[in-house]
Amino acid sequence: MNQPYDKTLRELFQEVPINLIKLFTNKKVKKLLDNSFPQVSEQQADLLVELEDGEIFHLEIQSVNDYYMPKRMLFYYLLIEKLYKKFPKQMVLYVGIDKNYIKNSLNTDTLSFSYEVVDIRDIECKNLMDSESLEDNIISILCNIRNPDDFFDKIRKRLLNLNNKQREDYLRKLIILARLRPEIYERFKKESPMPIILDKKYDPLYKEGYEEAYQEAYQEAYQEAKVKDAILMIDKYKLSIEEVSKDLEIPKELIIKNLKKLTK
Numbered sequence: 001m002n003q004p005y006d007k008t009l010r011e012l013f014q015e016v017p018i019n020l021i022k023l024f025t026n027k028k029v030k031k032l033l034d035n036s037f038p039q040v041s042e043q044q045a046d047l048l049v050e051l052e053d054g055e056i057f058h059l060e061i062q063s064v065n066d067y068y069m070p071k072r073m074l075f076y077y078l079l080i081e082k083l084y085k086k087f088p089k090q091m092v093l094y095v096g097i098d099k100n101y102i103k104n105s106l107n108t109d110t111l112s113f114s115y116e117v118v119d120i121r122d123i124e125c126k127n128l129m130d131s132e133s134l135e136d137n138i139i140s141i142l143c144n145i146r147n148p149d150d151f152f153d154k155i156r157k158r159l160l161n162l163n164n165k166q167r168e169d170y171l172r173k174l175i176i177l178a179r180l181r182p183e184i185y186e187r188f189k190k191e192s193p194m195p196i197i198l199d200k201k202y203d204p205l206y207k208e209g210y211e212e213a214y215q216e217a218y219q220e221a222y223q224e225a226k227v228k229d230a231i232l233m234i235d236k237y238k239l240s241i242e243e244v245s246k247d248l249e250i251p252k253e254l255i256i257k258n259l260k261k262l263t264k
Contacts, residue, residue, distance in 0.1 A: 008176045009061050009095070012135045013047045019131035020139060023123065024059070024091055024116075027051040033084070045076055048088075056080060056088040063096045063180060070106035073115050090115035095142045097180055129154045134166070138173050142180060148187065164247055230255050231262070 021029050030052050035045040047059040058080055060073065073090055080088045094100040094117065105114040120142045128140035129151065137158055145151050155174070159167055178185040226248050233239045234255070241259075245252045 008173050009063075010046065012138060012173065013059075013061070015133070015135050017128070017131075017135040017139055018133045019128055019136045021049060021051075021057065021059075023127055024118070025051055025055075025057055025089065027053060027055070029057075030054075043075075043079065045080070048080065054086075056084055056086050058088040058090045060090075060092045062092055062094050062102060065094075065096070065098065065101045067103075069102050070104075070113070074106055074113050077113070077115075092117045094119045095180060097182070125151060134158075134170060138170065138177065141174055141177050141184060145181075145184065148184070152187075164243075168247075226250055227254065227258050231258055234259065235262070 018029060021027075028051065030050045033048040033050055033056070035048040036043070045058055046061045047057075049057050051057055058076060060069075060076070062069065066072070069092060073092065077088065077090060080086075092102055092104075092115065094102055100117070100119040102117050104117040105112070107113070120139075121144050123143045125140040125143035125145045128136040128143060131137060137155070140151075159170065162170060175185075227250065230244045230248050230250055233244050234241060241252055241255055244250070245255055
């Protein structure tokens with residue numbers, strides 16, 4: 001992976017998305033394995049786990065189509081066997097915007113090698129949203145969301161059970177991954193269907209020269225969106241004015257002023 005979303009995806013896979021792996025393997029994860037290969041400079045698999053029956057499962061996440069993917073997977077296949085003395089079950093999980101064209105095999109006159117390729121949009125998001133794993137929940141934004149209202153409602157409920165630090169981290173990752181699903185990202189911006197603030201500091205794309213694309217979204221609507229989300233968090237989720245003021249960095253006076261407008 002080498003796209004702006006890679007850091008977030010790698011962070012998510014530092015903890016095992018339990019339901020996602022079980023969905024692919026029909027087995028429980030026994031433990032997370034070291035995914036680096038000391039003998040090969042800067043080579044690191046996206047996810048490497050040992051399953052309950054001792055089998056090794058290797059997963060690579062791709063946000064773009066990569067012509068060289070079969071060779072990369074063969075390379076990892078041999079590295080993993082060398083390190084763990086077992087040949088792994090392998091899969092490429094495609095999470096990109098474009099149609100998936102990643103090949104699942106490499107064939108020559110003397111070699112036949114294959115692995116699975118899955119487009120995450122073929123997965124029902126409910127399978128991951130129902131998981132107790134936060135990683136599963138966040139990744140679900142990339143799946144097949146048939147009912148956006150139900151999806152956002154489940155996210156709201158999950159947010160209420162998180163502390164401030166977890167909530168901020170959860171939202172940051174959701175916002176970044178939502179860029180891979182433009183229709184969901186647009187809903188975040190236009191409807192503010194959940195207590196999310198589209199703060200540019202959360203999105204690495206802003207740092208990579210996309211400032212112009214953010215001007216309209218942030219300069220004119222940013223403060224208004226913060227107030228709107230503050231009212232939502234207080235009125236619907238019963239959070240205190242003090243807590244919301246601190247989390248969203250909004251003066252308490254401004255929140256109180258807008259709350260009074262609702263009672264008129």
